[in-house]
Amino acid sequence: MSLLQQQSSTNKEKLQHRNKRTRRFFSRKRKFIAGLFSAILPGLGHIYLGLFKKGITFLFILILDGSAMLYFSSKGMHINVPLLILLGLLIPVTYFYNLYDVLQAADYTITLRDKDLDVINDPVRKRHNPFAGEGSISFGILLVVGGTLLILFYQKPAWLERYIELHGQITIAVGLVIVGVGLLIREMVIQRISKSQGEG
DSSP states (O other), rough: OOOHHHHHHHHHHHHHHEEEEEEEEHHHHHHHHHHHHHHHTTHHHHHHTTHHOOOOOHHHHHHHHHHHHHHHHHHTTTOHHHHHHHHHHHHHHHHHHHHHHHHHHHIIIIIIITTOTOOHHHHHHHHHTTTTGGOOOOHHHHHHHHHHHHHHHOOOHHHHHHHHHHHHHHHHHHHHHHHHHHHHHHHHHHHHHHHHHHHO
């Protein structure tokens, strides 16, 4: 190999190394900005990463939770303290889960979507794809149900107050059971898919 070829290969390696360092710097910067946006306003970091539906969902859940707290603590209604505590606890839980989720989504984006092949390993490949839920119908259902609830909380119809006073606790209990069963089924499906991928 001639001296000229050695110099060109050395220059090429230096250029590749510099490109990798630059790419990693911008990836870390992108992750930091996404985390900062989510810390300032939940959902904003997801929108920054391109997860528009997930970002809007986090914002919407917090708005809906705040509206429900205002509705259930209004003077005309019998105050249900356990429900208010549950709604109050939902705000920090949503906030911190939003931070965790945006950092996981940023890691996924850095390692897989940017094709940073030297960082990719099997545990990262098996990680849940945060972009998979962007095309689901659940976002539309959430907006319809949440929008209806916001209208009802704002209008404060008498029949809703009577229903909540008579059947509110049972409705919340049934709702929590349905959510729990849904999460259990989802976890079982994810485990079955990961098992079938591991065997295949």
